Amino acid sequence: MRSKRNAVAHLPAQTIPFGDAGYGIEIPEFFVGLDEHRALVGANGTGKSTLIKALVARGIPEGVKAVYFPQELSPEEAKALLLRLQNLDRAERGSVLSLAAQPNAEPESYRTGIAVSPGELRKLALAFAALDGAELLVLDEPANHLDVHAVEALERFLASFAGALVLVSHDRHLVEAVSSAIWRTEALSDGGTRLLLS
Structure with a gap:
């Protein structure tokens, strides 16, 4: 289901702090449109998860059906x-x-409920998101715990998702397969980082 709004997520220009460190990630204002698929890449420790959490906490308008993983x-x-x-x-x-x-799940694991792997749980959560008519998926490293075939199936699932997507991933092939634009975080000399939009 697609939203009737112009954007399903938005953050104004700001610096999002890294806890009490005294610095953070500098971001320009950005919007996520109804069916835009955005990937967020960058080295570990450059604020990707911090940015995603801020987006989920205060960047999604009330009434948007968003699911965060x-x-x-x-x-x-x-x-x-x-x-x-x-x-x-x-x-x-x-x-x-x-x-x-x-996304290549093994339904039998859900029936038994015993030792369901993190990867299988993620697939189940994605299934519920699709069933619930999510307008925005925010995924932080969704390929974790998935084998090669499952990642390929995840790519097909996300590429065909009709709503908006914000994806954090180190998997270059996944990023290129499912996103229409790539955002990058980069370290600054003062210990902070910044977001570069493409």
Whole structure:
């Protein structure tokens, strides 16, 4: 489902602090349009996750159906996903498992609920996001814990996603396959970083 708004995310120009370090990441004003797929790349420690968290916390207008996937799901989030699946009726469960299978999931792991891998949980969460009509996906390193075939399936899933996407990834092939523009973070001499928009 596509939003009827002009943008599904926006942050004004600012410096987002790195905790109490006294410096942070400098960003220009930016918008994320209805169906724009943006990738955020840069070296470790240059503020990518900090920027993503700020975007999720205060850059998404009220009413936008946005789903954020951090690098790791907490045990509580994992339990909630599996419980939600278990509580669906047969038809709804079939729809979710069909969506989860698109990024190469193993439905049997969800049925048993035993030792579901982080990668399988991420696929299930993506399936629920698609089912819920998410307008914006914000993904921080979604290829973590996925094998090569699963990453290829994830690429197809994200490339065909009709809404907006903001993706943080070190996987160059994934970035190029699913994004229409690449944003970069770079370190500055004072210890801070800055965001460069393309």
